[in-house]
Amino acid sequence: MPGTDRRAWEVVLESIEADLLSGRLSPGDHLPAERALAAGLGVGRSSVREALRVLEVLGLIRTAAGSGPSAGAIIVALPGGGMSALMRLQVAAQGFPVADVVKTRLILEAAVVAELAGAAGAAGLAGSAQLLDAMDAPGLTEAEFLALDTQFHLSLATASGNQVITATMAGLRSAIEGYARAGALGLASWSETSARLRGEHRGIVAAIDAAEPELARARVVAHIEGYYAETHDHPLHAWPPALGPT
Amino acid sequence: MPGTDRRAWEVVLESIEADLLSGRLSPGDHLPAERALAAGLGVGRSSVREALRVLEVLGLIRTAAGSGPSAGAIIVALPGGGMSALMRLQVAAQGFPVADVVKTRLILEAAVVAELAGAAGAAGLAGSAQLLDAMDAPGLTEAEFLALDTQFHLSLATASGNQVITATMAGLRSAIEGYARAGALGLASWSETSARLRGEHRGIVAAIDAAEPELARARVVAHIEGYYAETHDHPLHAWPPALGPT
DNA sequence: GCGACGGGTGTGGTCTGACCACAGTACACG
DNA sequence: CGTGTACTGTGGTCAGACCACACCCGTCGC
Numbered sequence: 001m002p003g004t005d006r007r008a009w010e011v012v013l014e015s016i017e018a019d020l021l022s023g024r025l026s027p028g029d030h031l032p033a034e035r036a037l038a039a040g041l042g043v044g045r046s047s048v049r050e051a052l053r054v055l056e057v058l059g060l061i062r063t064a065a066g067s068g069p070s071a072g073a074i075i076v077a078l079p080g081g082g083m084s085a086l087m088r089l090q091v092a093a094q095g096f097p098v099a100d101v102v103k104t105r106l107i108l109e110a111a112v113v114a115e116l117a118g119a120a121g122a123a124g125l126a127g128s129a130q131l132l133d134a135m136d137a138p139g140l141t142e143a144e145f146l147a148l149d150t151q152f153h154l155s156l157a158t159a160s161g162n163q164v165i166t167a168t169m170a171g172l173r174s175a176i177e178g179y180a181r182a183g184a185l186g187l188a189s190w191s192e193t194s195a196r197l198r199g200e201h202r203g204i205v206a207a208i209d210a211a212e213p214e215l216a217r218a219r220v221v222a223h224i225e226g227y228y229a230e231t232h233d234h235p236l237h238a239w240p241p242a243l244g245p246t
Numbered sequence: 247m248p249g250t251d252r253r254a255w256e257v258v259l260e261s262i263e264a265d266l267l268s269g270r271l272s273p274g275d276h277l278p279a280e281r282a283l284a285a286g287l288g289v290g291r292s293s294v295r296e297a298l299r300v301l302e303v304l305g306l307i308r309t310a311a312g313s314g315p316s317a318g319a320i321i322v323a324l325p326g327g328g329m330s331a332l333m334r335l336q337v338a339a340q341g342f343p344v345a346d347v348v349k350t351r352l353i354l355e356a357a358v359v360a361e362l363a364g365a366a367g368a369a370g371l372a373g374s375a376q377l378l379d380a381m382d383a384p385g386l387t388e389a390e391f392l393a394l395d396t397q398f399h400l401s402l403a404t405a406s407g408n409q410v411i412t413a414t415m416a417g418l419r420s421a422i423e424g425y426a427r428a429g430a431l432g433l434a435s436w437s438e439t440s441a442r443l444r445g446e447h448r449g450i451v452a453a454i455d456a457a458e459p460e461l462a463r464a465r466v467v468a469h470i471e472g473y474y475a476e477t478h479d480h481p482l483h484a485w486p487p488a489l490g491p492t
Numbered sequence: 493g494c495g496a497c498g499g500g501t502g503t504g505g506t507c508t509g510a511c512c513a514c515a516g517t518a519c520a521c522g
Numbered sequence: 523c524g525t526g527t528a529c530t531g532t533g534g535t536c537a538g539a540c541c542a543c544a545c546c547c548g549t550c551g552c
Contacts, residue, residue, distance in 0.1 A: 008535065009299060020338040021424075027340055033503065044536040046292050049505085050299040053255060057300045058332050060339050065504040066544035072503065077341030079332070086304050086328050090413075092266040093306050094273055095323030100410040104354075107411075111353040164346040165353075167336075168414065178267075254506065279532065290507040295534085311533040312515035318532060 008043040012051035015041060020075075031061065031073040058082035079163065083171030091175040098179055102228050102236060105172045109153065110220045112160045112169075113204060114213040124159030128152055128205060135198055142184045145194055150177070152201060183231025197227065254289040258297035261287055266321075277307065277319040304328035325409065329417030337421040344425055348482060351418045352470045355399065358406045358415075359450060359466050360459040370405030374398055374451060381444055388430045391440055396423070398447060429477025443473070 006014070019025040031037065034052065038045040052073055055061045059082035061073045090096040116125070131152040135145060150173050157169040187193050200223040207216035228236045252260070265271040277283065280298065284291040298319055301307045305328035307319045336342040362371070377398040381391060396419050403415040433439050446469040453462035474482045 017335060017338055020335070025339075035503090038536095044534095046295070046537090047535065049292070050296055052504095053296040054300055054303045054331075055335070057304075058335055059341070060335055063504065064544090065542070067502055068545045071544070075339055077336060077339040079336045079341045082332050082336075085300075086325075086332060087410075089263060089266070089301070089304055089306055090323060090325045090328070092263055093271075093321055093323035095305070095325045096410050096413075100408045103408060104410040104414065107357040108350075108353060111357070162346045162349060164333075164342050164350040164418070167342075168350070172410070281532090284507095292508090293506065298533095309533065310515090311513070313531055314516040317515070 008047035009050040009054075011043060012037065012041055012048050013054060016051065016055065025075055027075045027077050029075050031075070033072065057085055079167035080170045083167045084174040087171035087175035096175065098176055099236060101172050101176050102224065105169065105176075106221060106224045106236070108165055108169055108172075109156065109224065110217045112157055112162075112165060113208055113216040113220050116156065116159055117208045117211050117213040117216040124161070125155075125205060125208065128155040128159065131155060132198070132201055132205065135194075135201070140194075142190055143181065146177075146180055146184060149197065149201075156204075180231070183227075186231065193230065197223075200226075254293035255296040255300075257289060258283065258287055258294050259300060262297065262301065271321055273321045273323050275321050277321070279318065303331055325413035326416045329413045330420040333417035333421035334423075342421065344422055345482060347418050347422050348470065348474050351415065351422075352467060352482070354411055354415055354418075355402065355470065356463045356466045358403055358408075358411060359454055359462040362402065362405055363454045363457050363459040363462040370407070371401075371451060371454060374401040374405065377401060378444070378447055378451065381440075381447070386440075388436055389427065392423075392426055392430060395443065395447075402450075426477070429473075432477065439476070443469075446472075 016025065016031070025031070031052070032040065034045055034048050038048045041048070052061065052063065055073075056063055059078045059080065060075060062076045062078075063073045064071050087096065087101065091098060091101060131148055135148045135152070140148075154166070154170055154173065157166045160166070184190065184193075200219065204216055204219045204223065207219055225236050262271065262277070271277070277298070278286065280291050280294050284294045287294070298307065298309065301319075302309055305324040305326065306321065308322045308324075309319045310317050333342065333347070337344060337347060377394055381394045381398070386394070400412070400416055400419065403412045406412070430436065430439075446465065450462055450465045450469065453465055471482050
């Protein structure tokens with residue numbers, strides 16, 4: 001019978017996934033103890049641990065030692081962490097070209113701001129505006145500015161309310177964090193760039209507030225493409241790249 | 247010193263990530279044997295295995311027992327698997343609402359076809375056209391049709407050449423595979439729906455071939471929103487959802 | 493009666509050692 | 523020279539042990 005030869009940790013993973021899909025497990029619930037899970041499924045505890053480790057990295061569970069209500073493995077379903085780890089490692093292993101990461105981020109963020117501009121209430125942008133003010137503080141280092149920049153762009157995704165986009169954007173951003181930092185350090189005049197970026201940020205928010213979807217989209221595209229070109233010596237265009245046999 | 251109390255498997259993961267970033271490890275390379283890795287890092291073999299299991303699920307390595315060049319853990323960087331597992335489990339754990347998954351897919355696919363239509367050569371669509379013909383075969387079951395449908399939509403992403411979008415689309419698709427199947431089975435007239443879907447597919451490809459980005463985008467939006475509404479009894483709109491207090 | 497203290501208990505985290513199945517390799521044998 | 527067969531090293535799994543931790547509850551002292 002094919003499929004019976006699954007590895008032990010896969011059996012555990014599938015069992016937990018089935019419990020999630022059937023509703024036997026829901027966010028907030030505790031998983032059975034590792035030893036109980038192992039005994040119940042007829043596998044060793046180490047196999048259970050391998051499966052739980054995967055679930056933890058994927059952001060599905062949170063584990064804590066000790067005793068009491070907060071101990072054990074708890075279903076949390078926080079997608080951000082898992083997405084970040086996945087994207088970061090894929091970029092590190094050269095499975096994801098940096099340019100593709102930036103392009104995807106561009107597509108998603110452009111769609112997000114266009115939707116925000118089209119939506120009636122721009123109530124979700126309070127956090128974004130706060131971050132813009134924080135980025136105006138004098139004496140910010142490149143690293144501090146970039147951290148706020150990350151939060152700002154992420155706050156736009158959060159304002160959309162779309163969990164998938166929020167998590168994906170967070171992952172994409174963390175994947176290219178190292179490149180963004182290296183690029184910023186190589187700039188000739190950081191203060192000029194910082195001023196320009198801050199102005200572009202306010203322009204994006206202004207376009208959203210003005211309920212101008214296409215203007216917001218265009219400004220996001222210019223913002224991201226411009227920064228990419230400035231830090232990479234070559235544009236982001238030529239999309240899709242290299243299809244023909246040359 | 248904070249940070250020193252990392253768990254053992256995290257040490258392994260960070261070590262491998264550092265090796266990837268520094269170039270000491272590249273796609274195609276073999277990882278050291280589990281026992282050697284454990285000895286070298288001063289951790290137990292079980293901790294090494296937990297880290298490798300994570301890398302395997304994330305699609306970074308492929309493991310094989312036995313001996314010879316193909317055995318051991320090899321860096322592969324195949325993002326599809328990891329993305330699928332992540333999205334599927336997050337949907338199962340209710341971290342990703344199905345509507346958000348569909349919306350994200352809509353955004354990405356709309357951008358993909360628009361770009362494909364804008365690009366000069368539509369050479370990458372040969373596979374897509376082949377799938378369209380396969381979907382015209384009479385007597386296809388719902389499941390067979392949906393499998394081809396998945397391949398068709400994925401082939402569009404592949405044609406874009408963007409690794410991140412391709413992997414993300416594959417993950418999104420696998421996350422909602424169960425819902426798509428359940429929705430198809432509940433339809434009143436499958437043959438009518440199938441005919442309509444096939445027509446819409448050809449319309450999308452035609453728009454790309456005609457180099458009409460906005461038409462292609464509009465047809466993709468209509469295609470996905472229409473199918474969602476048909477199988478869910480409520481539209482995909484109201485985006486972003488529920489920001490206000492109420 | 494009430495508070496503080498201490499062991500008991502169960503949790504995840506880790507290591508060790510052992511065994512298995514597997515696949516390639518090298519060596520001995522015909 | 524060809525053909526097996528034993529060897530070696532790999533991942534896969536299990537069992538058992540120990541640790542640190544955090545809660546729980548009973549006891550003790552006030």
